[in-house]
Every structure is written in structure tokens, then in C-alpha cells.
Amino acid sequence: MIRMIQTKAHAIIIGAGFTGCALAYDLARRGLAVTVLDRGEIASGTSGRTHGLLHSGARYCVNDQESAVECIQENMILRKIAHQCIEYNGGFFVALNEQDLAYGPRFEVGAQQCGIEIDAIAPQKARQLEPNLNPDVLAVYHVPDGVFDPLRLALAFAASARFFGAEFLPYHEVENFLTNGQGAVSGIKFWNRLTNSRSELTADLVVNATGAWAGVILKKIGASVVVTPTPGIMVAYDCRLVNRVINRLNEPGDGDILIPQRRMVVIGTTSYEAEEVDYIPVEKEQAIQMNRDAITLVPRVATCKQRGVYMSARPLIGKGEAGRSLARTFKCFDHRETDGIEGLVTITGGKATTCRLMAEKTADLVCQKLGISAVCETAGEPLRSYREYYQPSGANR
Amino acid sequence: MTDRLWHVTFSIYRKKADQPPFYQDFSLEVDPDEYVLDGIERIWAFHDRSLTFRHACHHSTCGACGMLVNGVEKLTCITPIREVTKDGGKIRVEPLRNFPILSDLVVDMSEFYLRMEQAHALQVVPVAQSTLPYESLRFPDDGLPHERLNDCIECGMCVSACPIALTAANYQGPAALAAAQQTYSLTSEKSLLALVDCADGVWRCHSGFECTAVCPSNVDPAWRIMELRRQVIRHRIKRIFRQDG
Numbered sequence: 001m002i003r004m005i006q007t008k009a010h011a012i013i014i015g016a017g018f019t020g021c022a023l024a025y026d027l028a029r030r031g032l033a034v035t036v037l038d039r040g041e042i043a044s045g046t047s048g049r050t051h052g053l054l055h056s057g058a059r060y061c062v063n064d065q066e067s068a069v070e071c072i073q074e075n076m077i078l079r080k081i082a083h084q085c086i087e088y089n090g091g092f093f094v095a096l097n098e099q100d101l102a103y104g105p106r107f108e109v110g111a112q113q114c115g116i117e118i119d120a121i122a123p124q125k126a127r128q129l130e131p132n133l134n135p136d137v138l139a140v141y142h143v144p145d146g147v148f149d150p151l152r153l154a155l156a157f158a159a160s161a162r163f164f165g166a167e168f169l170p171y172h173e174v175e176n177f178l179t180n181g182q183g184a185v186s187g188i189k190f191w192n193r194l195t196n197s198r199s200e201l202t203a204d205l206v207v208n209a210t211g212a213w214a215g216v217i218l219k220k221i222g223a224s225v226v227v228t229p230t231p232g233i234m235v236a237y238d239c240r241l242v243n244r245v246i247n248r249l250n251e252p253g254d255g256d257i258l259i260p261q262r263r264m265v266v267i268g269t270t271s272y273e274a275e276e277v278d279y280i281p282v283e284k285e286q287a288i289q290m291n292r293d294a295i296t297l298v299p300r301v302a303t304c305k306q307r308g309v310y311m312s313a314r315p316l317i318g319k320g321e322a323g324r325s326l327a328r329t330f331k332c333f334d335h336r337e338t339d340g341i342e343g344l345v346t347i348t349g350g351k352a353t354t355c356r357l358m359a360e361k362t363a364d365l366v367c368q369k370l371g372i373s374a375v376c377e378t379a380g381e382p383l384r385s386y387r388e389y390y391q392p393s394g395a396n397r
Numbered sequence: 398m399t400d401r402l403w404h405v406t407f408s409i410y411r412k413k414a415d416q417p418p419f420y421q422d423f424s425l426e427v428d429p430d431e432y433v434l435d436g437i438e439r440i441w442a443f444h445d446r447s448l449t450f451r452h453a454c455h456h457s458t459c460g461a462c463g464m465l466v467n468g469v470e471k472l473t474c475i476t477p478i479r480e481v482t483k484d485g486g487k488i489r490v491e492p493l494r495n496f497p498i499l500s501d502l503v504v505d506m507s508e509f510y511l512r513m514e515q516a517h518a519l520q521v522v523p524v525a526q527s528t529l530p531y532e533s534l535r536f537p538d539d540g541l542p543h544e545r546l547n548d549c550i551e552c553g554m555c556v557s558a559c560p561i562a563l564t565a566a567n568y569q570g571p572a573a574l575a576a577a578q579q580t581y582s583l584t585s586e587k588s589l590l591a592l593v594d595c596a597d598g599v600w601r602c603h604s605g606f607e608c609t610a611v612c613p614s615n616v617d618p619a620w621r622i623m624e625l626r627r628q629v630i631r632h633r634i635k636r637i638f639r640q641d642g
Contacts, residue, residue: 041451041461041503048453048461084520089543129539149546151459152520171449171500193449194500195414236456240536243524243543261458262546263536263615279442282431308432308456308475386520387551390510 008033009370012188012203014174014217017047018352020209021157022359022378028164030367030374035201036158036166037190039173042389043154046211047352049312051234051268053245053259054078054086054146055353058093058118059252060328061110062103067328068114070354075144077356077379078153085152085386087260091145091245092126093118095138096296100249104139107249111143118143132241132300145245147259150352155386157355163384167393177221177344178202184342185221185335205366208346211315212277218346223339225331227348229277229313232269233286235294237304241265246297255293264307267294271314280311317349330358332365345369402426403484407436409448410491411501418498420489421445429479433471433488434462436478437502450502457613460550463557464502465491470554470611493557509553512569517589518576522547526583529617549576549616555608567597571608571618574599578625587632594629 009032013020016038028034038044057071079088095101111118119142126140127133133140158168171193178187178200187202210217212229240263248256254270267290274280287309294301317331330350335341347362360376367374405427412418423440434452441448451461455474462473466481467489482488496504524536524543536545555571556562562570569577574593581589593599599622608618 040449041453043453043459044451044461048459049455052458085546087521087543087545089545129541131537147546149454149458149520151453151461154453171503173446193447194503196447197414234456236458240545243537243539243541243545260545262548262550264456264458266456279439282435284430310455310474385514387510387514390507392507 009205009372010035010203011366012037012201012206013209014188014206015209015211015213016042016154016158016168016170017045017209017211018043018154018157018355019211019347019350019358021154021161022355023207023209023347023362024161024166024168025157025164026359026363026376026378027366028161028166029377030363030372032372034161034166035169035203036161037169037172037174037188039171039193041170042158042168043151045213046312046314047154048150049234049310050150050352051257051259051266052147052150052261053257054088054148055351056091056143056145057114057116058107058111058143058145059247061114061116062106063251064327064329065110065114067351068110068116070329070357071351072114072116072144074354074357075146078148078353079146081379081382082148082153082156083382085149085156086146087148088146089243089260091143091247092121092130092133093141093143093247093249094126094133094297095140095249096134096136097138101138103250107141116143130242130244130246132298133246134297134299139249141249143247145247147245147261148352152386153352155389156383159384159386159389162389162391174217177206179221185344204370205343205345207362207366208344211348212313214315214346214348221341221344223335223341223344225333225338225346225348226317226319228316228319229274230271230316231274231277231280231311231313232271233282233290233309233311234266234268235287235290235306236264236266236308237294237301238264238307239300239304241298241300241304248297255290258294258297265294265298265301265304267301274313277313280313282309282311315348330354332362334365334369403429403478405436405478405482406487407440408487408489409437409440409502412498413447413500427478429477429484431478432474433466433476433478433481433490434473436488437473437490449500458546458550460552463493463552463554465493465557470557472552472554472613475613493553495556495559495562496553504553506553509556509570509572510551512573513551513576515592516569516573516577517580517586518549518573519547519580519583521545522583529615529620548614550614552613554611554613555616555618558607558611560605560607561601561603565597565601568601569593569598571602571622574602574625575616575618575621578621578628581625581628590629590632593625599625599629
């Protein structure tokens with residue numbers, strides 16, 4: 001039994017993906033004692049395997065404006081606070097047929113409504129800027145997209161959280177919840193996978209930040225959220241053929257985003273619903289489809305060697321509809337309201353781009369529940385170097 | 398790509414806390430085009446939940462999944478099973494050498510990351526200056542100040558392969574030295590030359606070039622160490638003639 005000798009309110013966060021790491025930073029900055037547990041390494045679930053697109057919001061500006069506005073606002077903030085892990089070179093939305101062209105006016109209106117700065121660029125000029133772009137482009141818009149390194153973005157939040165005193169316990173799997181006599185959550189039971197030993201940890205509040213696994217964790221205590229794990233495939237190629245993100249100018253669909261990253265380009269993605277998300281096999285047909293889609297945007301992909309193929313499961317809130325139609329926004333659940341269980345909060349949904357905002361809203365709820373008046377301070381100051389995450393404890397402060 | 402499955406035995410290094418290490422075999426039906434990391438993750442998902450390993454991006458941008466595969470450093474997320482074994486064959490997976498082992502395949506990267514930080518390793522670099530000086534390969538360059546994530550993904554495989562790191566614990570190591578070389582070349586930050594101009598720095602290397610042989614990300618640490626020596630000497634000579642502070 002680990003006992004925390006402290007007077008600060010103590011929050012446990014389950015899950016060290018983007019949300020868990022950003023939340024740990026936010027809460028630690030607000031003065032809480034924070035412990036983050038993850039059954040694996042930082043960002044070893046959905047977060048690490050994300051496409052890496054720092055959304056401008058343009059993708060959602062027609063059909064999901066709430067997400068679009070969140071994306072552009074957070075895009076501008078992450079540019080400032082997480083420059084260390086971002087390629088910020090902008091993006092293009094390209095029309096390749098009449099249907100794409102017809103989407104253009106709606107796209108322009110949507111972007112304006114959401115406050116996303118877009119510029120129409122003559123196709124010839126676009127081809128000068130990105131010589132590998134499909135020569136048949138009919139219309140091009142520039143958008144403020146970027147690309148981030150998934151692990152390092154999570155590590156930068158985690159390093160900043162550690163700087164403010166948060167403790168991270170990777171390879172610690174939560175097996176169950178502790179409850180007090182009145183059924184309120186008072187901590188967790190965990191399995192230390194590094195040493196193969198089991199222990200308990202108490203807290204004033206537990207936050208479930210397990211994304212696509214949110215429902216699985218909640219089952220242990222008889223609570224639930226409606227989250228649909230929605231995997232998609234990504235294929236990486238060993239040639240950096242563009243500097244900007246290349247998006248298809250149309251409603252969000254499969255294989256319509258090609259991002260540059262280091263020396264690679266990565267195409268994504270697909271969308272289908274899955275029940276079991278611990279291991280999602282790569283579907284070869286989807287990889288072949290991605291290859292075709294990538295070549296459509298940038299024909300020279302056909303000459304590149306495939307470097308990696310991988311799957312990642314988005315946590316989408318809702319159920320029963322096709323994945324593409326589910327909103328990309330996030331939701332914070334107070335289980336006292338939804339299941340009559342005190343001391344437990346779930347944050348899920350959302351996108352990597354909006355992880356800081358997700359953390360802010362969750363930290364607001366946590367502080368409100370614990371009677372803490374501190375406000376969010378994560379939007380202004382650059383994050384600590386991601387490398388500090390690995391510093392031995394005590395080395396920071 | 399083929400649809401025929403292979404039967405492959407993964408022989409995995411296991412170690413927990415103070416218990417002695419051992420190798421544990423797991424037999425898997427695999428598609429030979431799958432990556433070694435896919436196999437390891439499946440062992441965790443379906444055979445043994447106590448197996449620990451580092452991984453995140455699954456496409457060679459994060460550097461977390463470097464391991465020894467049949468004795469050689471490999472980034473397991475981009476190493477197809479076909480390249481390291483055959484149908485009916487074995488894949489031995491071990492943690493990186495020259496790092497403290499925390500559990501099974503997980504090594505302690507803290508010292509490594511500290512050295513990268515001390516070498517002021519760049520995370521993002523201007524695209525136009527992002528390749529090795531001798532490379533002919535060029536990325537699209539439209540004259541705008543684009544930046545990209547740096548080549549070094551801090552996987553630690555160069556340190557694992559380095560025969561000097563094996564015997565000299567204080568050696569700064571190929572990754573940090575390569576980083577110092579690149580940062581100095583792009584920023585002219587002279588304190589970096591002082592950092593590496595010592596017995597545990599740029600002069601410790603025995604030019605084995607093992608680091609370059611295993612680097613999955615075009616860093617060429619050995620070339621950079623040799624270049625860094627030239628930069629240190631050039632700086633020393635300039636100082637003799639007081640042309641340079």
C-alpha cells in the first residue's frame with residue numbers, strides 16, 4: 001500500500017496518452033498532487049499511433065464546426081507551447097474532380113464561420129510550391145495545418161507535469177477501483193508490470209483518461225460511457241515528397257490526408273467500428289486502398305518504398321452511426337451525474353490537436369468537485385523539453 | 398505480399414525485478430509481411446500480459462521500439478518478419494545493450510536523454526539544412542523557411558551497437574556526439590566543442606562505425622563524429638592564431 005503523505009488534494013489519472021499527460025500538467029500546475037498510471041509506456045495506445053496531423057480544423061469546418069473551432073484555437077496554442085515537436089509548414093486542400101470543386105464554396109463559408117484562415121491558390125502556383133502534387137489539381141486552398149511527433153508531444157506534456165510535481169507510473173495497469181463504504185471511488189488497485197507485483201493507491205478523485213478503452217475500465221465499477229473505438233489505418237513511405245499536408249477538398253473520407261513527417265510521408269486513414277481494441281490487426285486491403293489514395297494526391301508515392309503500416313483506434317463518442325458521421329469533439333463525464341458514483345470522472349473523445357483543451361475542461365471539473373479555485377494556466381507558457389520526462393525524480397525541483 | 402502464414406517462434410528475453418533473466422518461447426502464426434513489433438504486441442495481447450516493451454508510433458518516427466532482433470539492433474516497428482527469419486524459424490528478441498534493463502525489453506533511457514539534452518540536440522531543423530552535407534538527396538524546396546522534425550529519433554540503437562559504450566560508461570556516445578556536431582554546424586554554438594573535446598567525448602570513439610550501420614534514420618553518427626573532430630581541431634588551431642574566441 002503506497003500512502004501519500006501530503007495535504008494537497010490527490011488525483012489519480014488512468015492513461016498516459018495525450019489527454020492523461022496534458023491533464024496531469026494542468027492539474028499539477030493548479031497545485032494538485034497527481035499520479036498517472038498507464039499499463040504501457042507513455043503514448044503506447046491510440047496517441048502514439050496517431051496520424052500526426054495538427055489540424056487547422058478545415059477538415060471539419062463544414063460538417064462538425066464545434067470540432068473545427070476547437071482545432072483551430074488549439075492549433076494556434078500548440079504552435080506556441082509545443083514548437084519543439086511540430087513541423088509547422090501549413091497544408092493544402094486540393095480539388096481533383098468536379099465533385100471536389102463543388103465542395104469549394106461550402107468549404108470557404110465553413111472556414112470563415114470557424115475562424116480558419118484559408119487562401120485560394122492558383123493550381124499552377126501550388127504546383128510550384130509542391131512540385132510532386134498531382135498535376136491535375138483543379139483548385140487549391142492553403143490552410144494552417146501542421147504535423148507533430150506523437151510520442152514527443154505526449155512526453156512534453158508529461159515532462160511539464162513532472163516539473164510541477166506529478167508522478168508517472170508507466171507499466172502500471174489498473175485492475176480495479178477502491179471504494180469507500182458509500183460506494184464512492186477512493187483509489188485504485190494496480191498491477192506493477194515492471195516488477196510483477198500488486199498494490200493499491202488512494203486518492204481524492206480518479207480520472208479515467210483511457211480514450212478508446214474508457215468503457216472497458218468503467219465496467220469494473222459498473223459505470224459506462226458510450227464510446228465507439230473506431231480504428232483507422234496509416235501507411236508510411238520512405239520519401240518526403242511534400243512539405244505541406246495534402247488534404248482532399250471534400251467531405252472527410254478514407255485516404256484523403258497525406259502528411260510529411262521527418263523523411264517520410266504518411267497517408268491515412270480509414271474508419272470502421274471495433275469491439276476489441278487491445279490488438280487491431282492490419283487489414284491488407286485497406287493498406288492497398290491507402291496506397292491508391294496516396295498516389296491520387298501525390299503520384300510519386302508510387303515510386304517510394306513502404307516503411308510502416310499501422311492501425312490506431314479513435315475514441316469516438318456515440319454509437320450506432322457510421323464512424324465518419326460521429327463528431328470529433330470530446331466529452332467529460334462526472335459519474336456522480338451519470339452513474340451515481342462519486343469521485344470518478346471520465347474524459348474521452350476528441351483529437352490529439354485538442355488534448356490541451358480537453359485537459360483544461362476536465363481539470364475545471366476536477367477542481368470544481370474538489371472545491372479548488374485554481375484556474376488553467378497551460379495555454380501561455382512553452383512546455384518543458386520532452387527529454388526532461390526521463391530525468392530521475394527529484395532532478396527537477 | 399503473400400497470404401501464406403509462417404510459423405515462427407519468438408524467443409523473448411524476460412526479466413522482472415531481482416529475478417534472474419531467462420528466455421521464453423512463444424509460437425505464432427504470422428504473416429511474414431507483418432513487423433516484428435506486431436508479433437511482440439500480439440504476444441502481449443493474447444499470450445502473456447506481463448510482457449513489457451516500449452513502443453508508440455509504429456512507423457519509425459518516435460524511436461521507442463529499438464530492440465535486439467537476432468542479436469542486431471532493429472527498429473522493430475519497421476522490421477518485417479520476412480527479413481529476420483524464415484517459415485519455421487526463430488526470432489530472438491532482447492533489450493538494447495548498454496542500457497540498464499528495467500523489465501523484460503524495457504530499458505532505462507534517462508541517461509541517454511540527459512546526454513541528448515546536454516548536446517543541445519535539435520528537435521526541429523530547417524528543411525533546407527536537414528540532410529547530411531554529402532547527401533545528394535533533396536526534399537522539395539520552394540525557398541520558404543520550412544522546418545521538419547530532425548532525423549535522429551533518439552532510439553538509442555547506436556549506443557547499443559557501440560563497442561566503446563559497452564566498456565566506457567561515461568562515454569558521451571554516438572547519438573549525443575552526432576547531435577553536438579549537427580547543432581554546432583547549424584548554430585556555431587562554441588560551448589558544444591568544449592563539451593565534446595575530452596576523453597569521454599569525441600576522442601573516445603574507435604571508428605568502428607557500428608553506430609552508422611544500425612542507425613534506422615539516416616543520422617550517420619560515425620561520419621558526424623569524424624566531422625566533429627575536424628571541427629574541434631579547426632577551432633583549436635584558430636584559437637592558436639587568435640582568429641576566434
